[in-house]
Amino acid sequence: MILLVCIIVIALIFDYINGFHDAANSIATIVSTKVLTPFQAVLWAAFWNAIAYFIFTDHKVANTIAKTIHPEFIDLHVILAGLIAAVIWNLITWWFGIPSSSSHTLIGGFIGAAFAKVGSFKVVVVANLVKTVSFIFLSPIIGMILAFIITLIIVWICRRANPYRTEGWFKKLQLVSSAAFSLGHGGNDAQKVMGLITVAYAYHNMHGHIPESFDFGKYMKTDGEIWWVPIACYSAIALGTMSGGWKIVKTMGSRITKVTPLEGVAAETAAASTLILTETLGVPVSTTHTITGAIIGVGATKRLSAVRWGVTVNLVWAWVLTIPVSALFAATIYWLLRAIFHFV
Numbered sequence: 435m436i437l438l439v440c441i442i443v444i445a446l447i448f449d450y451i452n453g454f455h456d457a458a459n460s461i462a463t464i465v466s467t468k469v470l471t472p473f474q475a476v477l478w479a480a481f482w483n484a485i486a487y488f489i490f491t492d493h494k495v496a497n498t499i500a501k502t503i504h505p506e507f508i509d510l511h512v513i514l515a516g517l518i519a520a521v522i523w524n525l526i527t528w529w530f531g532i533p534s535s536s537s538h539t540l541i542g543g544f545i546g547a548a549f550a551k552v553g554s555f556k557v558v559v560v561a562n563l564v565k566t567v568s569f570i571f572l573s574p575i576i577g578m579i580l581a582f583i584i585t586l587i588i589v590w591i592c593r594r595a596n597p598y599r600t601e602g603w604f605k606k607l608q609l610v611s612s613a614a615f616s617l618g619h620g621g622n623d624a625q626k627v628m629g630l631i632t633v634a635y636a637y638h639n640m641h642g643h644i645p646e647s648f649d650f651g652k653y654m655k656t657d658g659e660i661w662w663v664p665i666a667c668y669s670a671i672a673l674g675t676m677s678g679g680w681k682i683v684k685t686m687g688s689r690i691t692k693v694t695p696l697e698g699v700a701a702e703t704a705a706a707s708t709l710i711l712t713e714t715l716g717v718p719v720s721t722t723h724t725i726t727g728a729i730i731g732v733g734a735t736k737r738l739s740a741v742r743w744g745v746t747v748n749l750v751w752a753w754v755l756t757i758p759v760s761a762l763f764a765a766t767i768y769w770l771l772r773a774i775f776h777f778v
Contacts (some may be wrong), residue, residue, distance in 0.1 A: 437510045441634045444517045446670045449627045451524045452536040453483070453674015463698035463729070464612045469605045478609070479616040480675040486620030487668040493651035494716030495622055498562055499629035500651075502541055503548045505644035507557040511768065511777055513634050515550070516543035519764035527752065535720030538756045540626050541566055546761030550768035566718055570753055573708055573719040574727025580704035581731030588696055589735070604695035611702035616675075618709025619721045624667040626718055628654065631663050693732065701728040723753060 461475035470478060503512070520536070520543040527534040541563075548557040592600050632650045654660060693701065705721070705728040712719045771777075 435638075437514065438634055438638045441510060441514050441517065442631055444514065444521065445627045445631050445634075446666055448517055448521050448524070448536075448540070449624065449667050449670035450674035450677075451521060451528070452623055452627070453480075453671040454677040455524050455528045455536055455674075461612065462725070463693050463701055464608055466693050467605070467608060467695045467698045469608045469612075469695060469698070475612075476676050478612065479619075480672040482613045482616035483620035483624070483675050484668055484672040486617050486624065487664055489617065490621035490625070490713055491655070493625060493628065493654050493664075495625035495713055495718045496629035496632060496654060497649060497651035498565070498716050499541065499544075499626045499718050500633045501559050502544050502562050502566070503557050504559055505646055505648060507548050507552055508633060508637060508644065509551070509642065510634055510637060511771060512547040512551055513544070513630055513637075515547035515768035515771055516540070516545075516764045517630065518767050519543035519546060519760050522763055523756070523760045527756075532752045534752045534756045535570075535722050536623060537626055537718050537720045538566070538570065538753070539760045540630070541718070542757035542760030543764040544630070545757070546764030547768045549761065550765035567757070569712065569717050569719045570723060573712065574723045574730070576711075577701075577705050577708045577724040577727035578731035578734070580707055581701050581728035582735055584704055585697060585700040585732050585735045588700055592696070601695055604699050608695050608698045608702065611699045611706065614706035615702040615709070615721075615725070618706045618713065620668060620671060621713050622709050622719060623721060624664070624671045625713075627670075628663055628667045631667070632660065635660055635663075693729065697732040697735075701725065701732045704728040704731065720753070 461470075461472070461479050464470050464478075465472050465475050517540075520539045523534070523539045523543075524536055545558055545563070549555060551557075629650060632654050633644075636644055636648065636650065636653060654663060702725075705725040708724045708728075709719065709721060
């Protein structure tokens with residue numbers, strides 16, 4: 435029971451860190467366009483992160499995360515080591531202002547710890563991993579294409595409008611688009627930790643015998659004892675968002691390309707659409723990847739040189755390395771825990 439409680443506490447700490455780590459994604463454009471102050475922006479994002487609890491009730495993303503590993507290879511030590519590794523990597527990338535993916539950090543940690551237990555990649559549910567990894571590349575591309583198209587449409591519609599009046603309208607519209615993006619962020623990211631807590635809870639209650647066909651999303655909705663899990667996860671991510679993440683805000687809001695209110699609306703609308711689509715499909719995607727792709731798409735409508743490709747290449751390297759580095763951290767932590775506590 436003590437181990438289960440430790441997992442729940444560390445999982446909620448991860449969600450809190452995810453909130454301030456990924457707060458930058460939700461507020462970067464609205465801060466860089468000076469529509470809201472940083473303080474107002476984080477409150478706005480936190481509110482919509484929390485509202486996501488009442489909208490995304492199917493928990494499909496949580497089920498996908500929970501099924502990254504075959505149930506027979508899961509135990510509480512694997513989950514604990516994966517979470518500790520994910521927390522460490524998130525703190526490292528936050529400290530250096532690198533907008534890496536909290537989602538893929540969590541998945542990498544889960545896989546690495548399970549691999550350390552068994553010593554084989556047979557632990558992985560390949561279909562779910564392929565789906566997740568493919569969207570490392572697909573989500574920014576989708577975000578970029580949508581943002582590019584939306585920006586061109588908006589520019590064409592507003593081609594004869596008064597520039598001063600138009601900017602005022604788009605500053606108001608950016609409140610809506612950033613709210614939609616924060617909603618998508620809350621709906622996608624909070625579910626990832628919900629999935630791992632539910633796995634830990636199911637493992638504990640079923641004494642380690644979880645069927646391969648087990649539906650964790652349905653279990654979360656029907657088991658009255660864990661009604662608090664979604665509320666706790668959404669609350670933790672909202673509180674984390676309120677703490678901000680100013681280093682990453684700077685990278686996302688100005689270093690990739692300069693963004694106007696019109697372009698902010700286009701980028702956030704494209705990213706929100708991508709997040710809501712993938713949540714519906716049950717694919718755990720990165721809000722970081724999605725909004726980065728959207729910002730690049732917006733910049734590319736002006737000219738390709740408007741995008742600072744050197745910064746973008748560094749971000750892509752961080753994305754590619756996140757899963758393997760997190761997996762390595764988790765494997766090391768699992769071996770250390772086994773050496774210290776002598777569990778099998």
